[in-house]
Amino acid sequence: MSNDKILPFTGKDPIQEAIKQLPADAGALYSPALLKRLQQIRQQDPAQFARIRQQAKASKVLSMTEFDRLTAILETEDASSGSSLFKEVEPWPEVVDGAELLDELSHTLRRYVVADKETLNAAALWATFTWLVDVVSVCPIAHITAPEPRCGKSVLLTALGKLAYRPLQVSNIATAALYRSIELWSPTLLIDEIDAFLAAHEDARGILNAGFTRDSAVVIRCVGDDHMPTAFNVWGAKALCGIGDIAITLADRSIPLRMRRRTSGERAENLRRSDTRLWERLQSRLARFAQDNAEAIGQARPEIIQGLNDRANDCWEPLLAIAEQAGGHWPKLARNAAMVLHGLEGEAPSIGAELLADIKAIFNQKSTSKLFSVDLLAALVEDEEAPWAAWNRGQPMRLRQLADRLSGFGIKSKQLRIGLEGGRKGYEQSDFVEAWNRYLSSNTPSQSSTPLQANNHVAYSDFQRSTQCDPVEDKKSLQATNDRGCRVVEDKTPPLQKEAEKRASTEDNDGEYF
Template sequence: MSSPITLKAKSPIQEAIHNLSEDAGALYAPAVLEELRSMRSKDPAAFARLRIQVKETKMLSMAEFDRLTVSAESEAGAAAGQSIFADVEPWSKPVDGAELLDDVTHALARHVIAEKETLRAAALWATFTWLVDVVQIAPIANITAPEKRCGKSVLLTALGKLVNRPLQVSNIGPAALFRSIELWSPTLLIDEVDAFLAAHEDARGILNAGFTRDSAVVIRCVGDDHIPTPFNVWGAKALCGIGRIADTLADRSVPLRLRRRTPGESVENLRHSDPALWEQLRSRLARFAQDNSEAIGKARPKPIEGLNDRANDSWEPLLAIADQVGAHWPKSARTAAIALHGLEGDAPSVGVELLADVKAAFESRNASKMFSADLLEQLVADDEAPWATWNRGKAMSARQLSARLADFGIKSKDIRLGSINKKGYDKSDFRDAFDRYLSADTPSQSATTRHAYSHKASSDFPSATEGVVVTDEKPLQPSNHAGCHVVTDKTPPARKGAGKAKATSHDETDREEF
């Protein structure tokens, strides 16, 4: 180890080091800090030796010491790194918020195929990124589609042209992720999120933590001495991937569902779009946020009846924006929320699905008690249920069943049927869980919510290539004979306990032109 630097006996730095045992802030007195910063800037070798001396005292966090001794020149250099974000000049005059949102929606509709609810939700979310400093909830934009080539990456790129401080981070580790959020407060745009989270499972906790402002902090050990250090992870995030994301992320998201283009549908190439269009929209968004941030920050929209608490939380800032701009947007935003989250709500969690199948098993045998083996036999007999292949292609085990049911406070016990006494379950022990999680309006996984849309271009947006506004003279009706494709699985009689699917409410008369 190198010898500690030798300073003059009266050196303020040496005196401060000597006093650390009695005064932990001695080295951070203004005059001492100034001398440390000067040494670090002009004589890095001397500073390195001094740093060893400070570390050996074991009185300070070296991460904090390193941060506070950065010179003004170094700080300026770090600030210059923020130039990765293009400067946006706010529009020279106040903007009409409803007209702005219509224009953003129309710009997105020119490049992706989606229902108007998805496009309007995307426009509201893009606007929210300019107001992230005044709202209390930061919903994730979850861009999803059932298959490849549905335009997910195109929508993510288009949002990148609209949002405040966009940062594409598809290939980034968790450590760089939370440091980037704290340093730059960007709007994160993460493509192929399924592969990203598979490689970086720790990143999911970082993304989850940024949902509410008061909980947007993660603690990580940093520095040579591994001092636990808080990092702020508050900010806007957009995720793009195929299929469902983790429930914890989906719960904090606004789902933006896309579909594959058919031969009768056309879109413009985003790479060939006019940069001036996106620049103008960003400028207008910046001005809108500047003029309306105070009102939107104070807004407390009334929750939407029928949505769960987390979905209402996600829509709070979007509804605040919609209510502020007025015109058709308050109604359109709520219609979009019901349509998008109504669809998402049709798939119960694995736990609720298991409860439904357990209830069906008891009912099919008209039993009040069942041995564990008999209950498992009944569960795995259903080819459409996941239990037959639950254990890496093999049937669910008794231990796995017990662990899942324990989440609901249900445990196996010794039961007697006839002359046989074995481990099993009493139906009465499930009564509370059935009442709480399998109510009459619990969605069934065996039916797909009806849509009032065909697979053709039924949106009220103009064709991207023809340049003609197409309005609906006769709004579509949710009829089985007019563009409404109802997909219903044939549900075995034993699975009636899952409840009935709730129909999604759509506003069939709200058909604005853009």
């Protein structure tokens, strides 16, 4: 390489020389001429540039992160623009009808992907959303999932990559490369085998979560030799593909696209052999639709979908805005897809909600208002199909683990007296009412999947109600009867559930005394 193109190095500190040329209130650290000089030296004489960099570090005028960024502008111009990775798309020359475009997208996906129509309609809306990510305030994740391999997950991910804006499809990516890639290129990130990826890079989950809303789409990392805290923008569309469920924090920010293995009678065309002109045409039409409708979609505030939780409604906000702007039957199709996909999602409650539901069923089954902790736990682990029987690495859940789980809902054990037994910790039914109302949906079964059986005193206090009169209130002290020689009557409050009240009022009294 010829040295005549390199500006001579005079030995003067270039940082200090630059400062002398700047006015006192200037925010810039370099003049354009000096910046160009440093970029040229960096490109043509790395050794000389290393000496200059050392001078810059010693001067402490700026961080090495900032120094490297400024001097690398020309060197990485092509890379930062992503010109080698992403093909520029020429918008369609004519105005695009939104409803027809979405119909075409859904129909095209159906040619190559076997899935329910709601999944394909949601995928078509999400692919359109990637072209409008700069004008919306919520960035939902597309979560492609299936219970088993060979259900077409990767096929749908690849198809979305052929439709999305600036697609960057990867099977694995280092955490540091993840946030740098998003800030550098603003791609639509498509990650396959997300289950394996998150198992190896747990800290990447926070980066993916952070990009859900524009206000929170920033992560701070220490970079450079001096470990300078630096903000990285992680705003951008993301699609995750994998087997089974993902972390609840990610699932909560996602549009669920559920896949299933096709039957012998279901057919799909080979995506790998598809005509590239088909996808180029669709991308061009998407570009034109986004160009013409970006302002309207960015300002849209669609009505929420009744029955969906707040986070699910947030996820669907940009997709509903697109559907309403497109018009035709798409507003109805979009809302139907949301209710079907998230309705299915509601059938798989979180582990905490499942615990609350099982405890509610146990209180109903036993028609009691109080349970000792050991008895409640015994009833929980009695069901071998429930997770509690193998909670502790194949062993039953422990009392401490039960207490920890319930404490997260503000429920704590207390000293109880049930019948003649006292001085043991347990729970009252009233302790759970608020949590049941907050975390169990109206359609959550109040009974477990195990049929109700006579308890035969298993995992339950041996003391039953001794009279047919109204139950004694908890606040009243236990009294012995005057004429029957009964030592004590169990203190009980009426069960809160109507079913329990009905059962309590009709159960036979055997007249047993203690």
